Amino acid sequence: PIPILLALGLNSFKHKKYRKVIQTVTYAPNFISVVVMCGMLxxxxxxxxxxxxKILSFFGIAPINFMGDKSYWRHIYxxxxIWQSMGWNSVIYFAALSAVSPDLHEAAIMDGANKFQLIRxxxxxxxxxxxxxxxxxxxGSILSVGFEKVFLLQNDLNKSVSEIISTYTYQVGLVENNxxxxxxxxxxxxxVNAVMLIAVNKIARKSSGISLY
Incomplete structure (x- = not known):
């Protein structure tokens, strides 16, 4: 939902100059490579x-080994x-919003609708x-969460929560030669991905009439 909220917020933001700045800032992380981003983290x-x-120590809080504490790993990942992809993923929603007729907004405003009601x-x-x-x-790719980022952020201390199918396949196939x-x-x-795709497509078609096929 984050890209949808970002697109809705940008669409209702009337200052075009500042909106372009916000778009540029939110789009930029998408062009950072996974290796560089993991190095930054x-x-x-x-x-x-x-x-x-350093900030925590300034307030008298002891340093925390975020990458070694498994309770933080999921949140970090x-x-x-979300930070890296929300701007780029909001582009398609922003394009869809640009196709909405301004007459609808003008008519709703004449009827007394506020910004929240326009969005809703x-x-x-x-x-x-x-x-x-x-x-x-x-x-359709719910089990394929990627390999590079997990592999680069994974270590022995957080492996109990960071192990995923792709890293396990790498371990079994290449390291253990099985x-x-x-x-x-x-x-x-x-x-499983194929079954999920078919099931969600069927549910969407029955509930909303919208589907891939």
């Missing part, structure tokens, strides 16, 4: 020289991913078909 969250721990009753329904299609496509077992894992992964 490791540097910023370092218990010795990390800027975050998820929120850094005009903007949000207009991008709902796009959101549903992207949701269906995302569910190619047949890793192939079976990959096949099972693809099968």
């Amino acid at each position: 490791l540097l910023f969250l370092s218990p010795d020289a990390g800027i975050l721990n 998820v929120w850094s991913g 009753h005009i903007d949000l329904p207009s991008i709902m078909p796009t959101a549903i299609i992207l949701l269906i496509m995302s569910c 190619v047949s077992y890793s192939a079976a894992i990959g096949l099972f992964n693809s099968a």
